[in-house]
Amino acid sequence: MKAIIYRDNGGPEVLELVDRDLPTPGPGEVRVRIAVSGVNPTDWKTRSGATNPKQFAEVTPHLDGAGTIDAVGDGVPAGRVGERVWLFMATAGRPIGTAAEFTVVPAGNAVPLPGGAGFELGASLGVPALTAHRALTVAEDGPRRLRPGALDGKVVLAAGGAVGHAAIQLARWAGATVISTISGPAKAWLATAAGADHVINYREGDPAAEIRTIAPDGVDIVAEVALGANLALDLAVLRTRGTIATYANDGNKPVSLDVRQNMVLNTRFQFLVLYTVGPAALSAAAEDVAAAVADGALPVGEEHGLPLVRFPLDRTADAHRAVEDGTVGKVLVDVA
Numbered sequence: 001m002k003a004i005i006y007r008d009n010g011g012p013e014v015l016e017l018v019d020r021d022l023p024t025p026g027p028g029e030v031r032v033r034i035a036v037s038g039v040n041p042t043d044w045k046t047r048s049g050a051t052n053p054k055q056f057a058e059v060t061p062h063l064d065g066a067g068t069i070d071a072v073g074d075g076v077p078a079g080r081v082g083e084r085v086w087l088f089m090a091t092a093g094r095p096i097g098t099a100a101e102f103t104v105v106p107a108g109n110a111v112p113l114p115g116g117a118g119f120e121l122g123a124s125l126g127v128p129a130l131t132a133h134r135a136l137t138v139a140e141d142g143p144r145r146l147r148p149g150a151l152d153g154k155v156v157l158a159a160g161g162a163v164g165h166a167a168i169q170l171a172r173w174a175g176a177t178v179i180s181t182i183s184g185p186a187k188a189w190l191a192t193a194a195g196a197d198h199v200i201n202y203r204e205g206d207p208a209a210e211i212r213t214i215a216p217d218g219v220d221i222v223a224e225v226a227l228g229a230n231l232a233l234d235l236a237v238l239r240t241r242g243t244i245a246t247y248a249n250d251g252n253k254p255v256s257l258d259v260r261q262n263m264v265l266n267t268r269f270q271f272l273v274l275y276t277v278g279p280a281a282l283s284a285a286a287e288d289v290a291a292a293v294a295d296g297a298l299p300v301g302e303e304h305g306l307p308l309v310r311f312p313l314d315r316t317a318d319a320h321r322a323v324e325d326g327t328v329g330k331v332l333v334d335v336a
Helices: 042-047 120-124 124-134 162-173 186-193 205-215 227-236 259-265 277-296 313-322
Strands: 002-005 016-019 029-039 065-074 082-085 102-106 110-112 155-158 177-181 198-201 219-224 238-246 268-270 310-311 330-334
Touching: 002 238, 002 313, 016 313, 029 082, 029 120, 029 313, 042 313, 065 120, 065 124, 082 120, 102 268, 110 268, 110 277, 120 124, 124 162, 124 277, 155 162, 162 177, 162 186, 162 219, 162 277, 177 186, 205 227, 219 227, 227 238, 227 259, 259 268, 310 313, 313 330
Parallel strands: 155 177, 155 219, 177 198, 219 238, 238 268, 310 330
Antiparallel strands: 002 016, 029 065, 029 102, 029 330, 065 082, 082 110
């Protein structure tokens, strides 16, 4: 099979296209013929050595993807062969991800993909959708699972990017009022296309006052991508006992907390990363995301607020560069 590998940490140039033997699924595993592989910031950060020390002599990258199960290991129903699936956490503690014609994952990490959903959608789920789910289910008085109505009466503040896009869609599916902060008209269009009820340009006027006009009692949950840059705004609009769920610190601006301000607010800060969130939370998130997909609540593409930027397998290095450069939308690698 064709596969992308790297043997040493470094820039995108360490990625190589090679021929490798087909992997064999072990007990409780499935082998998937990959159609589309999704690229996330965590993939290039792991490749570069910035996070997650390299565990294996050779690594095929990418946590997310979609394709068709073509073989199963002991303990997995044979009826799963031929099933269209989306994959998550493929390289978590494992050497072979989805940047290859075939990969092997635990059966629970291969989630059935409805017939009406394309492989590009399946490859766009994984890290963004599961991270968004976690951000929306950690509030003290909020739900632990998402379904239609679970966030009725709640106000969610989300920014852009693939996780922000999924947070907007999942929050709307669950019944929340969604506010999205944006930097200009193009981003406003994308947030509205994703389903945001309100868009606020954080570079103009008084964004805190505008958000408070929409949500006089404050925002219940903030899904935060740049905590250092946005903390002052978050705290200005957060309701008492509200939650700031942060999954990144884009820009790397240092975070400084006014302890008394947060004591008075009874702020809940939830820091999150999927690698250590635990199997129960991952499994619950995968089930709820699958239900949202079945309901048609997580579409992708520019018309739905998430442009797709696609590369062939032999240009995976360029796909990594696109993600590192902050390309707007979801970067995918077409494998099949």
